[in-house]
Amino acid sequence: MLSIPIKPFLVASALIVSMSSAYAQDNLVNSLKINASEKSKESFKFTDVVNIENTSIKNQGSSGTCWSYSANSFLESEMIRMGKKPVELSQIFSARNAYIEKGRNYVRMHGAVSLGDGGAFHDVINMYKKYGAVPQSVYTGLNYGTDKNKFAEMAAIGEGVLKAVVSNPNGELTPNWEKAYTAVIDSYLGQAPKSFQYNGKTYTPETFAKEVVGINADDYVEISSLQEHPYYTKFTLMVPDNWSFDQVYNVKMNELTDIIDNALKNGYSVAWAGDVSEKSFSWKNGVAFVPEKKVEDMTADEKADLFNGPKKEAVVTEEMRQKAFDNYTTTDDHGMHIVGISKDQNGKEYYIVKNSWGQSNDYKGYLYMSKEFAKYKATAIMLHKKAVPTAIAKKLGV
Template identity: 50%
Template sequence: MKRTLLSAFAILLTVSMATAQVNLVKKASENATDAAKQGFKFTNVIDLSTTPVENQGSSGTCWSYSANSFLESEMIKNGQAPVHLSKIYTVRQAYMEKADAYVLMKGGLSWGDGGEGHDVINMYAKYGTLPESDYTGLVGGKKINRFGPMQKKLKALLDSVIAIKGQIDPAGWKAEFKKILDDSLGVVPATFQYNGKTYTPATFAKEVAHLDADNYIEFISQTSTPYYKKAMMMASDNWAYQWDYNITPTDLTDVIDNALKNGYTVGWGADVSEPYFSWPNGVAFVPKNAEELEGKKLTRDEKAAIYNGDRTEMVITPELRQQGLEDYTTTDDHGMHIVGLAKDQDGQEFYIVKNSWGTKNDYNGFLYVSKAYVQYKTTSILVNKKSVPKSLARKISL
């Protein structure tokens, strides 16, 4: 997922943490625009604790922001102090690994900012983590991520290595690659202080974050491979070639419901390019004429009409979902974090979703997403194994 926000909102500092974040969600509907209030009125049912909303800036690093936010909530659930983990530390470690794969495959791999939620888990397991306050990835007075210039340099280097057919010392080009990262994002501290004690990223992960990477599992949904078996996540940003468990669209929401009811949040990958996904209004649902709207460019007023009109949703079937995957109307756009459950005025359930585009929308950086939208436009979900319903766990021999 590599959705990039080009508008530069101010980064929300890590000040008020879990309790304050829940209060933000609770107050969100009070701050909604008149247009949004006319269409949907939400009552929150489950509000799980999270760290404050951040802003990924001009970088396609939603996968790191969302999955690290997921890990932050895992820490909170475990009774640990809430802390923003360094999203850019995860990113640079993933880029080093992706660079190896890109060269070995002679460029036959998608290159860019994008990644998947499982990359965060994999990097955490291999390289640990550290507080964002100790590694922001912002140098030279920058206030927000701007990855364009850095990516041009990285790709030019990798393509030059491939062009000379690998006749270069791997240690040499890797050192040059690392220098570009250091110049662009800053040097990762070998050690740092946290609560008066010295840590490395590895020891901080083990002793403070204290999360077991083996506790997490990812799900996809497609009809092209058998259900309840592992299959390849067919997304260009799946550079690690991860295989995930394939389940039905209804299973996706069953897993999310069970997680939320048991106090677990969910990492969510989805298509957000649809005209019925409105970031300004903070609402995403599937109107009954959704297929007619696919691919259309709508004005803000036209979008507002959707959210203020008939709230009846299209019925999502596995076949309809698969059609979207195969005709590219469902794309691997963006990673977010599902942190709660709400109901609209008709009693329909919506998930409360934390985004990484700053706080300038109707719900202070959050949005409400219908179950139909999740069943239709999800690309993957990331959950704690303990949150998987027992009936599904048996089906996949978990």
């Protein structure tokens, strides 16, 4: 679900071609640098209403692994909520295992499915359930001389191997293709540890997940909202990075923010997947909202002032949301971690969002997203099922 492609033609270009998402992170951040105002931080006065404890800001580097960084950050906050000492979990351990599974899926589907380093929140949960977890200190994924992720070369070689396999040059697949593909991944990221030492005790990834992390993978649900599907049922979210064809629950659009609000006010954080390529999303200024007037219709002065203090917002409708999903103006660009609620000087509430692009913006790695933006541009959210409001949970059967 979550890579970081660039408009236009967001869905296909950075998701289907594996090496593209390795470039897309840098390209998107660079493109968002133009979405900034000179005096934004001094023009907004944010006051926290809810601020859930979370771990330090990370940097995913040149990789399409936002889904793994945000979902693992979410799990770290879950550990804190459960009264555990948080451990920085290896984001690349989750990604490495997902890449192996994705390669198997790609071959099984004769190449007719998404490939690349993008993914979805449920990939982290699924890999946690199948493979366990390890601390980031045990498995950094930096096995090729860099201090940050840089995946383009690995992705290109891996794609070449898999394309050669599905072309079936021998007329029958051998059992060795998976060894060859895994060897490419492990050459760059390192072999996954079978056991390791942590705080003086030996663990396997499975025992570490059970004894230290202590999270039940079955406790988490993904939720979206699309008019084209019956509400309060499950459907397969048709985005390229949903390579495993997992299903999400469908709710009404305004219930997305009802669910997020209920979670945050009860001590649960939320993983948010959605579109951040809008001109009303400024990474530099750390603000995202839905302006009342379309940006393309604004004067030069209005554009320059876009992020200098609170502005009136459009009221988003379900029809707007569905149309944006249908016409590719809402795509699965990015995944982030919602950790709180804050109010501006006019009393309007925004979500406090933790990103994985380092600390290069006005709020040192965090941003403030309006509720209209959150429900308009979300492709899916993930949270603990007990964080869903009782009335909605009953309709969903969770």
